[in-house]
Structure formats: C-alpha cells, structure tokens
Amino acid sequence: MHYIECFGCGDVDGGLHMTSTVGEEHLVRSRFEVTRAHQGAPGLAHGGLLACAFDEALGSAAGNLLRRPAVTGKLETDFLRPVPVGSTLYIVTKLDGVAGRKIYVSANGRLDAEDGPLAVRARALFVEVTFEHFTSHGSADALEKFSQTAGRSREDWDINP
C-alpha cells in the first residue's frame, strides 16, 4: 500500500523514498538509499531515520503480507555498523507471527548488497486497527488523498488473499 505523502514511501522532499516488494518465501525486500538529507553525524545516517526506514519496511511487510491496516505498537532497533551517506540499505523483512490483532515482524538491513555486512536489525509489533483509527485520529482530506493516490478503496483491505 503506497501513500504519496508518506515520509517513508511517498514523494516527500527529504523523505526516505523507499520501495518494497514481496518476494520469494513471503519475504519483503525494501531499499533505502541514504542521502545527505538523512545525515546525523557528518557523513553518516541518523539513527532515528534508520529506525524510520525500518518502521516503513516492517510496516510495509505487515500490510502487504496480511492486507490488514495496522500501526506500529513497538519498534526495537540494533545499530550494528555505521551507515554512510551514499550507501544503500538492503532490508529483508519476515513475518514472525500473528496473535489476534498483534503482528510480529523482524528485519535485517545489509549494506550495499543483498549479502553485504549486517548494519541494522529490527523487530516490531504492529497492532491491527480498524479504519476508524484513521478516520477518528487522522484527517478527512488526507484520507481522501490516500484513497485517490493508492487507487484502492477501503474494501480492498477486507480481502485477505
């Protein structure tokens, strides 16, 4: 599910511009190209933005694999290596389990190649929500834009393929 104004996957100035695809063995592969806009220490990615990139990758996996709206309840990150500006993080996310509304996902991010050195590891708990979560806490304008740019209606989420 893609939303053009999403900081993670949308077309936002200084955003992460991430792409995610569902691949073999129900793994979701995401890429994050680290630019100067994502800097913390000179020449290195900001840890908070790396956490954001993993939130996006993990959330994309939960949404695309289960086709249910869910939000991040908890996110843990292990920063194992510095991530330089100019590098690309190859993130692979897997669904670890579902318990009622709770969706457990985890991801590994490798530097510059699918088999590059492991730089960041993350785990998250997403909690399935109803559409009322977005209608009551978000804005009607943003939801309208979402349904136009995503090209889907809320009914699409009722189907679990």
Ligand SMILES: CCCCCCCCCCCCCC(=O)SCCNC(=O)CCNC(=O)[C@H](O)C(C)(C)COP(=O)(O)OP(=O)(O)OC[C@H]1O[C@@H](n2cnc3c(N)ncnc32)[C@H](O)[C@@H]1OP(=O)(O)O
């Ligand atoms: C039209 C719309 C389309 C939408 C498209 C989708 C786009 C997605 C975009 C994604 C963008 C990227 C992603 C983003 O940026 S998502 C944005 C960041 N996240 C949020 O804003 C979420 C804010 N939090 C909430 O809204 C509520 O707290 C939620 C909904 C999460 C739960 O409140 P709710 O009252 O509903 O449920 P509950 O409290 O009964 O909890 C239910 C169960 O979950 C367990 N639990 C909860 N929290 C935690 C925790 N921290 N650690 C451990 N466990 C936790 C809890 O114990 C319980 O377990 P159990 O007792 O059943 O065993």
